[in-house]
C-alpha cells in the first residue's frame with residue numbers, strides 16, 4: 273500500500289500545501305481520502321482525475337471537501353472523457369448528508385427542483401461506522417470527536433494497515449481504530465496549550481499519546497495549521513511516542 277500526500281495543510285490551504293488530500297494506492301487501485309481546497313490541482317499533477325477509483329470524505333468541513341465541486345465539473349463537462357460518464361460512476365463515501373450537501377455546494381442546474389443531479393457521475397455511499405470493501409482495500413470507519421459528523425478510517429491491505437484520523441480530538445474511537453496500526457496518519461492542528469477548545473482537534477502531544485496508546489508502528493503528523501510551528505508539534509509528539517514520528521510532506525509518498 274502506498275500513501276501519497278496531495279495536501280496536508282490544516283484548516284486552510286497554506287503557502288506550501290493545499291488543504292488535506294491523500295492518495296492511497298494498492299494493486300493499481302486508487303482511493304482518494306478528502307479533497308480540500310486546492311487539492312484537485314495537486315492531485316492532477318500526479319494522476320488524471322479520471323483515474324480515481326473511489327473517494328472517501330472524513331467530514332464535510334471545506335478544508336476536506338471544497339474541491340469536490342471542481343471534480344464534479346471536470347467529470348461532468350470534460351469534452352473528451354476517457355469513457356462515457358454513465359459507464360463509470362465514481363463511488364463516493366462520506367457522512368450521511370454528503371450527497372445533499374455537495375449538491376447544495378454547486379449552483380442548482382435543475383431550476384424546477386432547485387437541485388443538482390450528480391447521479392450520472394457519482395455514486396454516494398453514506399458511512400456507517402462499519403467495514404466496507406473498496407476495491408482491494410478493507411476500510412473501517414469510526415465516528416470521531418469533532419464539531420460535525422466526522423470519521424476516521426482504518427485501511428487494510430495485504431497484512432498492512434493505515435489509519436487516517438480525519439479531524440478529531442483525542443478520543444476512544446480513534447484509539448480503537450488505531451490499535452496496532454502500521455502507520456498512523458494523525459492530525460495535529462495545534463500546539464498543546466490548555467486554552468485550546470476541547471473536542472475539536474489534537475495537539476502534537478495528543479497525537480503522540482494516541483500513537484503510544486495504540487502501539488502504532490509509525491506516526492505521521494498532518495493537518496498542521498499554517499499559523500502553527502510544525503517543529504513544535506513534531507517535538508511534542510516525539511516527547512510522547514518512542515517510535516518514528518514524521519511530518520507529512522507535501523508531494524511525498526510513503527510505503528505503508
Ligand SMILES: [Zn+2]
Nearest residue numbers: 283333335439
Ligand atoms: Zn480540517
Ligand SMILES: [Zn+2]
Nearest residue numbers: 331333418439
Ligand atoms: Zn474539520
